[in-house]
Amino acid sequence: MSRNPTIAALCSEFVAPKQVLHTIKLFNGLSNDNYLIKTAKQNYLFKCYKAHWPHIGLQAQTMLSQYNVCPKPIWLDEAHRHAAFTYIDGDIATNTYSLDLINKLARVHSCGITTPPMDIAKEVMYYSNSDIYQQYNTLIEHALSTLSTMPVDSGFCHNDLVKDNIIVNAQGMYLIDFEYAQTNDVYFDLAALAISLELNAKEEHTLLDEYKAQRKAQSSFYCSVEKLCYFKVVFLMLCIGWYEQRAVKSKANTLRAQLKQLVNCIKY
Structure with a gap:
């Protein structure tokens, strides 16, 4: 581990540079530059946004962090597109999820933004x-x-719910990176979860049932495996297009294999 004095200086608004012990560049994101800032007392995530300032996403994270859904923004510099968050230590999700995650996802969808x-x-x-x-x-x-003929289940969505954006530790599962958060059909997030965690047909049925149970006050949720299937097609196409545009062939190829398998299950 090392200490980058330039990055440490950029953090001076929320931590004294001399208190920074290590600055570690994180390589699990493609859209931004991310750094783990380590001090003796606590750690921070320092994020440099490349494309746009996610005003809505940061607003959502501020609100949702109160319910331990996601890390809390502690410092924002819109002019330079820099932000700092409390750092949630843990691992990237594997091919499993918990009711804790489904509860948190339902809370995101109904947060009121x-x-x-x-x-x-x-x-x-x-x-x-x-x-x-x-x-x-x-x-x-x-x-x-x-999909245009099916009921719309509108909510405030994460819109990038891949397992890289789900952190797991002993306390539960947490969502990160709300850059693309926007009102959408909640099935977009559910499809992203099903694809990223590679859920089988039985697990997808369980996912929908558990999600419906978490949305107690919203009994109008249209619980449909068919709708999930078609949203999976759309989500896969968008992700493959995004990765191939950036020449990230390994991820694109994995998703192409999933799409090919999905095609074999659809009559059209």
């Missing part, structure tokens, strides 16, 4: 010239058409 809804069709069409869209355009268009 409302934004213009994500336009799924528009997001998909952004990749209309990509190889993945051209290869599966009939399936993708069928999925979008079918």
Whole structure:
């Protein structure tokens, strides 16, 4: 471990540079530069946003951190797109989840923050010239058409619920990285969870049942394995397009294999 004096100096608004023992660059994120800031008393996550300042996501994290859903923002510098958070120590999620996570996800979805809804069709069409869209355009268009006839289960969504954004420790499971948080159909998050954790058909049924039980006050939740399946198609297409655009072939290839397997289960 080492101490980068430049990074330590950038942290001076929330911790004295001389108190910083180590600055460790974290490499598990592609969208931003992240650093673990270690001091004798506590650790922090220092984040440098590359693309945009996630005002809504930071607002959500401030609110949801009160319920131990996610780390709390403790310092924000919008001008330079820097932010600091309490650091939650733990491991990235494996292919399992807990009721604690489902409870926290339901709390995110019902937190009361409302934004213009994500336009799924528009997001998909952004990749209309990509190889993945051209290869599966009939399936993708069928999925979008079918979803347009189904009830919408609107909520405030994380929108990037891959297991890299789920931290696990002895106290429970926590969500991180709310950069893409926005109002959306909650099935987008549920599909992301099912894909990232590689849930089988039985586990997906259980996921929907457990999620519905956590949304006690929202009995109108449309519990549908078919809807989940089509959202999985959309989520996979968007993720593959995103990774291939950035030449992250290993992740794209893994997701392509999942999409290929999913295609074999769909009649269209």
